[in-house]
Amino acid sequence: LQQSVLPVHWERATAEAHGDKGISHVLDFGPGESVGIGAITARNKEGTGVQVILAGALQGDRGLGDKSTLFDANPKSVRFAPNWERDFGPKLVRLADGSLMVDTRFTRLLGKPPVMVAGMTPTTANEQIVAAFTKAGFHGELAGGGQHTEAYFRDRVAKIMAEIPAGEGITTNLLFLNAYLWGFQYPLVEVMRQEGKPMDGVTIAAGVPTLETANEVLASLRKSGIQHVSFKPGNIASIKQVIEIAKANPESQILLQWTGGRGGGHHSYEDMHEPILQTYAAMRRLPNLTLVAGSGFGDAKDALPYMTGEWSREFGMPAMPFDAVLVASRVMASQEALTSPEAKALIAQAPGIPNEKAWEGSYEGPVGGVRTVVSELGEPIHKLDTRGIALWAKYDAKYFNKPPAEAEAAILADKATIIAELNRDYQKVYFGKKADGRVADLEDMTYMEVARRMVELMHVPGGEGGRWIDVTFRDRVYDFLVRTEERFHRSGDSTAFVQSPKQLETDPVAFLQEFFARYPKAQERLIASEDVDYFLNLAKRPGKPVNFIPVIDKDLKIWFKKDSLWQSEDLEAVPGKDVQRVAILQGPVAVRYT
Numbered sequence: 001l002q003q004s005v006l007p008v009h010w011e012r013a014t015a016e017a018h019g020d021k022g023i024s025h026v027l028d029f030g031p032g033e034s035v036g037i038g039a040i041t042a043r044n045k046e047g048t049g050v051q052v053i054l055a056g057a058l059q060g061d062r063g064l065g066d067k068s069t070l071f072d073a074n075p076k077s078v079r080f081a082p083n084w085e086r087d088f089g090p091k092l093v094r095l096a097d098g099s100l101m102v103d104t105r106f107t108r109l110l111g112k113p114p115v116m117v118a119g120m121t122p123t124t125a126n127e128q129i130v131a132a133f134t135k136a137g138f139h140g141e142l143a144g145g146g147q148h149t150e151a152y153f154r155d156r157v158a159k160i161m162a163e164i165p166a167g168e169g170i171t172t173n174l175l176f177l178n179a180y181l182w183g184f185q186y187p188l189v190e191v192m193r194q195e196g197k198p199m200d201g202v203t204i205a206a207g208v209p210t211l212e213t214a215n216e217v218l219a220s221l222r223k224s225g226i227q228h229v230s231f232k233p234g235n236i237a238s239i240k241q242v243i244e245i246a247k248a249n250p251e252s253q254i255l256l257q258w259t260g261g262r263g264g265g266h267h268s269y270e271d272m273h274e275p276i277l278q279t280y281a282a283m284r285r286l287p288n289l290t291l292v293a294g295s296g297f298g299d300a301k302d303a304l305p306y307m308t309g310e311w312s313r314e315f316g317m318p319a320m321p322f323d324a325v326l327v328a329s330r331v332m333a334s335q336e337a338l339t340s341p342e343a344k345a346l347i348a349q350a351p352g353i354p355n356e357k358a359w360e361g362s363y364e365g366p367v368g369g370v371r372t373v374v375s376e377l378g379e380p381i382h383k384l385d386t387r388g389i390a391l392w393a394k395y396d397a398k399y400f401n402k403p404p405a406e407a408e409a410a411i412l413a414d415k416a417t418i419i420a421e422l423n424r425d426y427q428k429v430y431f432g433k434k435a436d437g438r439v440a441d442l443e444d445m446t447y448m449e450v451a452r453r454m455v456e457l458m459h460v461p462g463g464e465g466g467r468w469i470d471v472t473f474r475d476r477v478y479d480f481l482v483r484t485e486e487r488f489h490r491s492g493d494s495t496a497f498v499q500s501p502k503q504l505e506t507d508p509v510a511f512l513q514e515f516f517a518r519y520p521k522a523q524e525r526l527i528a529s530e531d532v533d534y535f536l537n538l539a540k541r542p543g544k545p546v547n548f549i550p551v552i553d554k555d556l557k558i559w560f561k562k563d564s565l566w567q568s569e570d571l572e573a574v575p576g577k578d579v580q581r582v583a584i585l586q587g588p589v590a591v592r593y594t
């Protein structure tokens, strides 16, 4: 019997056994058989191209060879172990037209280079940028987060189709956690596909569905002709869930977009590397799973190790290549992005963090100019540290993360301060305001003051009569005027002055002037309590969520957070055109490249 009395660093002792060094097989002559050192070595050597054979065992186990393997004289029977670098690393291929292209599982699946633009609300929610990256020959995603209604979504798809060459597909990024959007968008993508629109792929973002739900969704997407489906797991448990989904659906082409806690926008609590080190082998056993690395990328030099797989060597592991990388934050400042120039300038000014591990500090305060706050969906999200976002972080801690009753009491007690802070620092200001500029509650406003304030906040002056931020904003003003007219119309009067929302289309300020000249009492009468309720219902009505806070109550969190991203693309619609009021999504690592 022999016993080692000093530690044996087995991984180091066997380091030379590596496919790269010309070693393809290791023979274990020990007595341990399938639970001996051979099995441990096989696990350590996974992905290096080294096949372990249990030379003393009559029966191998878990992919290990046995004595019969050793003595099999047929050369065809020799089994080689996977070598991740060789099997999955990028190669070059020459296409029929003579051009050279990088060859990975991703490029073969999509016929595009292995760099993609991730789905971003609002940045990739418009036709301009989707058409731009498609025409440039790249794969990317149309963000469903910006498509509020079926008509709007269809209009976007039609506009993209008009821009991109025939034969190019559209992949949509659908937010699984958002029940309203998912509820109409997932069926709609299938319907559009059946109508012949080039809906090629779907990304199921913001949450990985259960295996049962995923099986149903994938079967349905396959049936309607969707060619590939991406998932965006945020931790090891959800990576394993995607592995199970891919296993259960071998006919579906699945992409796994891995973005760790350092990514822009919604992010997980996880390190970028650890979850992959633990799951890479299992992922690579699946022929229908394509791996995309994301988060923190912004140039070729730093992204390349993820393509070649070199990144994992510093963790003492064999090379673990991804099939593609995705970029997001970096694209927000591109020329084609509709991000406002002032927001792009803020992105350029934010230093980012040189040491990527420092991102975890973003929960406590800004790091590299980026903070974590809790999003509308209740998930951590990275945003530039503007005045508005510093206020958001403060309210998360002070009110929104508290139990509802405690939050409500605190909100009501601080009402005056909250109103002052919203009006000074946030993109959505408090609605209540008298004609002379004093803050007031709705009950203390006249019909005319309410109507004018609606127009002031929801309509942008300038040009020929200005523009409505959204048509549903115009329609709400129209409905409020109809209600007002009902209140002040005398029975003997001729027909109603307010006939159609179109009357408000150009120059609503002038229209209100005329309207209230006809109804002088509405200039002075405070709005009735039923009409306060009517106004609040108008504000809550489906359509684009309103861009102001109509009341300080227990629902402050909803009013504050809902639909809070578009302002970074439309500073004209923000009080004082003040970029410091708005929410600008960015990753703390990626931002250093801009």
Ligand SMILES: Cc1cc2nc3c(=O)[nH]c(=O)nc-3n(C[C@H](O)[C@H](O)[C@H](O)COP(=O)(O)O)c2cc1C
Pocket: 118, 119, 120, 121, 122, 123, 143, 144, 145, 173, 205, 206, 232, 259, 262, 263, 264, 265, 266, 294, 295, 296, 297, 326, 327, 328, 329, 330, 332, 584, 585, 586, 587, 588, 589, 590
């Ligand atoms: C402006 C912005 C908006 C985003 N919106 C979405 C979205 O709608 N859906 C989604 O799946 N991910 C969204 N993300 C996350 C990105 O798709 C991507 O996973 C992440 O930003 C990658 O990290 P990086 O920004 O460091 O490159 C968003 C990110 C940014 C920066």
